[in-house]
Amino acid sequence: MNRNCLTAALLLACATLARAEDNVLTLAGGIAGAARYSGADDYVIxxxxxxxxxxxxxxxxxxxxxIGYGQAVxxxxxxxxLGYRGERAEKNRNGVGGASGSPALRGMGDVKGGTTAVLGASWSVVDGLELELHTELPLSHRENGRALGVGLTGTLFxxxxxxxxxxxxxxxxxxxxMQTYxxxxxQQSARSGYRAYRPNAGLHEMELTMTWRHQFDKRWGMTATAGVVTLVRDAAASPISKKDRSATGALFATYSF
Known part of the structure; x- marks a missing residue:
């Protein structure tokens, strides 16, 4: 499963902990569904x-x-x-973190996972509206490239x-x-049968997500999330992008103490 989609829901829940006044340990468990890889036309739960x-x-x-540090100014x-960017395999490969590839990528070779430096900033524009920015810099397998994310989150209720x-x-x-993903x-074209393709740097994905968090008591909570991911520009035109729009969803419980 696309690791970004798999973890996005839990990251939303954990984000509020960054301003915790006490030490807090949160355990989470549930299910999530997303495309097998960015651009896949099949799903995995x-x-x-x-x-x-x-x-x-x-x-x-x-x-x-x-593993990191965050502080409000x-x-x-x-x-x-310090984070970890997951792998993408050229065949179905299941593990603790979910599926990591697809036979549709056979001949493309595996994209290795690696350590990254993740730098982030968020700004509370007004009460209930937050602007977020983060960059992901590879420390190993630097050939996989750097990524940047910009987001806007608003409270509806x-x-x-x-x-x-x-x-x-x-x-x-x-x-x-862009070339990696x-x-x-x-060489990949000769092995896989896909036409050779070299995308340009830039915007490649837009994601709209709705999240509902319910707190049963001080310790127990439940989160449900649903979203739509849309590939744009050169990512949508890639030969390995079978579908430029896919759904994501997750349902999980949290216990904090």
């Missing part, structure tokens, strides 16, 4: 499991967010972390136990990133 430990001093360790929240938000995100990649080299 897999387990969603996560652990997030947020310290009051700003440090955190998380299976979703990586007025209405702006800044963070820096909020009561004591319920919180409904809508997020619009745009994702961009440099030339190496949407391009087809001459």
């Amino acid at each position: 897999g387990p969603l499991v996560g652990i997030d430990y947020q310290m009051a001093n700003g440090f955190y360790a998380s299976t979703m967010r990586g 007025g209405p702006v929240h800044l963070s820096a972390a 909020q009561q004591e136990r319920d919180h409904v938000t809508m997020s619009l995100a745009a994702k961009l990649g440099d030339r190496d990133y 949407y391009g087809v080299s001459a």
Whole structure:
């Protein structure tokens, strides 16, 4: 399963912990569904499991967010972390984190996972509206390229136990990133049968997501999320992009203590 789609829902839930006043350990478990890879025309549903430990001093360790530090400076929240970008296989490969490939990519070779530096910033524009920016810089397998994300999240409804938000995100990649995930080299073309293709750097994906969080009590919560991912520009025109629009969804419970 596309790792970004698989973890997005849990990241939304964990984001609020970045401003926790006490040390908080959150366990999460549920299911998530997404396209097998970015541009795939088939879906997979897999387990969603996560652990997030947020310290009051700003440090955190998380299976979703990586290991890092975040701190608020007025209405702006800044963070820096070591993360991991998942692999993409040229065949069905199932694991703890869900499926990581598709036979539709046979001959394309595996894209190796690697360590990344993730730098982020969010700005509370007004109450209930937040602008977010993050960049992902590979520390290993640098040939896979760098990525940038920009998002806007607004609160649609909020009561004591319920919180409904809508997020619009745009994702961009440099030339190496676009070639890794949407391009087809001459060698890959000869092995896979896809025509050779070299995309340009820039915007490649838009995502609209709605999230509902319900808090049963101080410790237990439930989150449901549904979204639509749309490939644009050179990513949508890639020979390996079978479908330029796909759905994502997740349902999971959280327990914090």
